[in-house]
Amino acid sequence: RSATEKDAPTGHLELRDVVKVFSGRGKDVYAVHGVSLDVAPGEFITFLGPSGCGKTTTLRMIAGFENATEGQVILDGQNMVSLPPNRRPMSMVFQSYALFPHLSVRDNVGYGLKLRRVPAEEMREQVDVALTSMNLTSLADRAPNELSGGQQQRVALARAMVVQPKVLLFDEPLSNLDAKLRVRMRLEIRRLQQRMGITSIYVTHDQSEAMTMSDRIVVMNAGRIEQVATPEEIYRRPASTFVADFIGRANFLQATAQNVSAGKCGVQVLGRGIEAACHADVRDGDAVTVVVRPESVHLEPYDAAGKAADAGELVGDMGRVLSAVFYGDHVEYEVETQVGTIVCLESDPDVSAVHAEGDAVRVSFAPSRAWVLPDD
């Protein structure tokens, strides 16, 4: 390869209006409805969404295991759609690990290099590097059935990376592992991916996996992209009530938008007018939904005079505690208010300050924590 070729950034992946229709007997299933996405070299992108939203089908079209009905999958300027999976410079890590049971760890990892007819000496070196990077050196001669689930998934990862793909594809790779190991493997995968700088597409329906690993999250719903943004933006500025509801938890308050200007609008919530950040599609007079996360809601005792002890700058109204559940690190309340039931998470609760079922409380939140969306 020439020097310029070598220096060119690699792993720039573009999806252009990708559609997948499964034509079965009787009627067509639109699994993916025109998905477009631009993934920067080295970026870690997660597809997140409910079951059946088209995440896996999209991933499989990128890999070439599924033919796109329409659209293009472009890697570093080259359209991949007519190439079979083994001709695409990509590796996939599966939920089921998909290791060869009769091959040792070493031979599993070296398999892709062998297929590519890499000379034995060079192959040994590259496999050693991959084994070391995944902490697998001491297990190199074992068979897959002599390994734990986490170790098997590390072998699958080493096997995927050893061929130096431009894109790594992950199909729910951690869902067969127990909760603690899953958390550790997330960090391991992320660290490795960052060190190697390989563009990665990761499919999961586990939102904390998506939040903790991704540069950007693609939230999908019914074959379409609802939002593409950083984890923080997805959480703080969800583009739709679907996203707000799917990622984390949310209270939805109905209101009417007024005085929309410069990304803010006026809304009447919990008996008071506030100014809150709003979505670009909100117009004056629109019926809107005000999104407030449960951890942004505060409760205070409502005193006899009908005032809260410390109202401060918060918006608030009276409510009655319907339920209070103690989780150790937080208390979760459901509070009945004039505008419906509001969920509140109070973290690090002082036991003496826990409100009881039936208590009258003042429900409040800072206007800066509210986010206004147009009604769907």
Ligand code: ATP
């Ligand atoms: P999950 O989280 O459950 O894996 P997903 O988001 O990955 O879901 P897909 O597996 O991509 O969803 O499926 C998207 C839609 O396409 C679903 O309605 C599914 O039933 C349909 N589908 C997937 N594969 C096929 C197939 N081979 N033939 C017909 N329909 C299919």
